[in-house]
Amino acid sequence: MAAVTDDEREEELSTLAAIFPELVRDKCDPFSATLELPVTPSKPLIVRFLPPKRGLITNGNAAYMSGPSVEHDLELSHLPPLSLQIHLPPNYPADSPPKATLRTHHDWLPKEKLEELEQEAAKLWEEYGQCQILFAYIDHLQQSADSGFDLDQTAPGCLILESTEKNELVKFNADTILSTFRAGTFDCGICLEPKKGSSCHRMKRCGHVFCLQCLQDFYNNAITEGDIVSVRCLDPGCGKENATPNASARKTKRDQTLHPRELLEMGIHEDNVRRYLEMKRKKKLEADKTTVYCPRTWCQGPARSMKYPPIPADLNSFIANEDASDDEDAENENTSTGDRLAVCEKCSLAFCRVCYMGWHGQFARCYPRDPNELSAEEKASYDYIRQNTSPCPTCNSPTQKTMGCNHMKCFQCNSHFCYLCGSWLDGDSPYQHFNKAGTDCYQRLWELEEGDEGQNPGDGRGFGGGRGWEQIALEVARQADAEEAEAAALEAAQRAQEDEDARAAAQLAEADEAAPNGAREVGLENAMAQVRVNDQPPPPQAQQRAAQRGGAAGIGRRQRNPFPAHPPAANHNAQAIRNHERGAGRWNANGRRRGPHPPLVNDEDERQRQELQRFLEMARRDEEDGWDSDELGDEAGFEIR
Missing domain, CATH: 3.30.40.10 (Zinc/RING finger domain, C3HC4 (zinc finger))
Structure with a gap:
């Protein structure tokens, strides 16, 4: 009977070795074997790593808990294998079940779960009618490992381990994934x-x-x-395959x-x-x-x-x-x-970082380099502080006096200083500063007793120090703005006058273009023959109106005629023509005024006048090219200077 039993144990172990080549049989005990079963759950197992146990530490009268209190949950797809050690007793399978011993590397599986799995060998032996059940038992262990040993069905819903096991399990998971991938x-x-x-x-x-x-x-x-x-x-x-309509906010x-x-x-x-x-x-x-x-x-x-x-x-x-x-997905730490x-x-x-000047301390007054960076409230606050406070000479903290003397004590650094000039004062004898003759603050201890909103300085010297320089700078900036505004207004007025003159010239040009040809000829004839009869300057009223309109020479005044008022006559013929065009009898040869009389015109003068009229008529018909100037006669006898 014993030989038959021995043959059954040998047969079963040989069959398992053929199915599981990794089965290792014990050389000392031929009916004992060891098998490593990989633990790779179909669904990654959630493992919660607890922080180290916190202890109570006392320090004098204070007591606090030591150690961190943060838990880490990780999903692991590969866990250290389950080691199964099988021993078949002499009366197996007829009278005794197989003896199974389970353990894991790094002791990650709870002992209660290991004991429960070991007891499954005897249960299966009873269910199968006391026969060979090693293959069924190994298959049961593989299915349990595939489901994660149902650890997600427990009260915590995950596997709970100490944080000391974290590094080993994470490393094993990564190495297993890599080795599987490389194969x-x-x-x-x-x-x-x-x-x-x-x-x-x-x-x-x-x-x-x-x-x-x-x-x-x-x-x-x-x-x-x-x-x-x-x-x-x-x-x-x-x-793209997993993109959702609501995923636009996240990369x-x-x-x-x-x-x-x-x-x-x-x-x-x-x-x-x-x-x-x-x-x-x-x-x-x-x-x-x-x-x-x-x-x-x-x-x-x-x-x-x-x-x-x-x-x-x-x-x-x-x-x-x-x-x-990726750090792009993590929330960045906000700076103060x-x-x-x-x-x-x-x-x-x-x-x-506000004024971009060398570091001046946390309590110093400073303003942004770009005024556009200030909101309306910030700008109003900065302007008020600049105009109504005096800085401490030690820490530069702004201070405002509501009443009392000008001996101040900084609320930040307890420095003594003068409210008017900002000088540092000796705390043992602060009033010596106001009793020293020849200084700017001499006898000014009670000036502005009612504060900045009260009386003004009696001697008109105002503030000194940092506040005084700021007030001077503000006044200079105000004057510069006023001068710039005045220059801009003057420039605008000049541009307006130039635009008005340009429009007037354009209107005259349009009117000249729209005038009839006859009117143009009369204007041309009058322009050729017109000579200013009065070469005296305009009256004072006209000069004043011209200065108001233009200001520059020649703007708003009547233009001088380019021809002389009464040029000397070279001969009597030319003088007669000028007298005829002006209205003869008004001037004599010496340039003196005389009474009207009939013009003195001879036949030659009349002929030249007719030739001139004919030239004007040909010019109106654009036929002046066919006119010969020799028809006017001798050049010495007819000359217009």
Whole structure:
């Protein structure tokens, strides 16, 4: 009977060895074997890592709890394998069930669950009618591992472990995924050639697979050219299949750039990864409206920022301390808007982020370099402080007096100072400043006793110190604005006068064009023959009106005739023609006025006058080219000067 039983145990173990090649039989006990069962749940198992136990620490009269209190939940797809040790007793399977012992690496599975699984061997032996049940028992363990041992059905809804087990389990999960991937074969999404998993890389966010050579060539070239936006998944449809209408506020997987840790994993050189991080940081600094830059023209470096810290020399430790998710998705730490101190990360200059001057302390009064940056309320507040307060000489805190003497004590630093000139005063003898003859504040202790809103300074000297300089600057700025406004008004008046003159000239030109031909000829004849009879300057009233209209010489005054008033006559014929055109008899040969008399015109003069009229008629018909000037006679006898 014993030989038959031994044959049944040997037969069952040989069959299991054929099904599970990884079955290891004990050399000392031929009816004992060990089998490693992988634990890969079909649905990733949620593991909650509890913080270390917190202890009560006393420090004098104070007591507090030590240790962090933050829990971390992670999803793990691969857990350390379940080790099954089988021993078949001599009377198996007829009279005794098999003896199963279970344990796990790193002791991640609760002991209660292990004991429950061990008892399943005896239950199956009873259910199957006391026969060979090793294969059924191993299959039951595999199904339990596939379902995560039903740990999600417990009260916590997950597996709870101490935080000391976190690193080992996370490392085992990553190594298992990598080894499984390297053992497979994939088609590269770029070159479309089949490659072994050991020569490929799977994107962590989306799972697309590309060969390492294609990824390295593309990403190295993109980083060298500064195109960091292209350092992302290269699949054209990445992120589109899971896009939703409400996903516009969050970047899709394709729009997110790769984490530097992933670039190192795919073989990108460390220098290129550093350049990639520097360009990403520079882009974020330039896009952030709160970034301030060094006021030194030769530097212009950004100020140090807690939101975007500089890249340290040890790149690996910097990447290891970062969160695995892309920092673009994480909420940046908000800096305090009340902190005005900024330090340039290039030249280490400490300056004020409001006025861009050298650092002057937290309580100093300063104003933005660009007045447009102030709101209406802020501008009113700054103007009031500037015009109605005196700065402390020690900490520059603004102080306003409502009543009393001009001996002030700063509420911030307890410094004694003069309200009028801002001088520092000795706390033991502060009134000596007002009793020293020859100073600006001599005998002015009780000036402005009722405060700034009360009486004015008796001697009219006003304030000194920082407040006095600000008042002087305000007055200079006001005068400059008034002069600029006056110059602008004068320039506008001149432009208006020029425009008016241009319109008048245009109207005269239009009227001349619209006049009949006959009127033009009369005007031409009068213009040729007209000579100013009175060469005296205009009366004073006309000169005053001309000065009001134009101001410049020749503007608003009657223009002088280009011809002399009474040029000397070369002969009697020319003089007779001028007398005829003007109205003969008004002037004699000596230029003196005389009474009217009939014009003295001979036949030659009449002929020349007719020739002149004929020339005018031909000019009206545009036929002046056919007229000969010799018809007027001898040039010496007819001359118009």
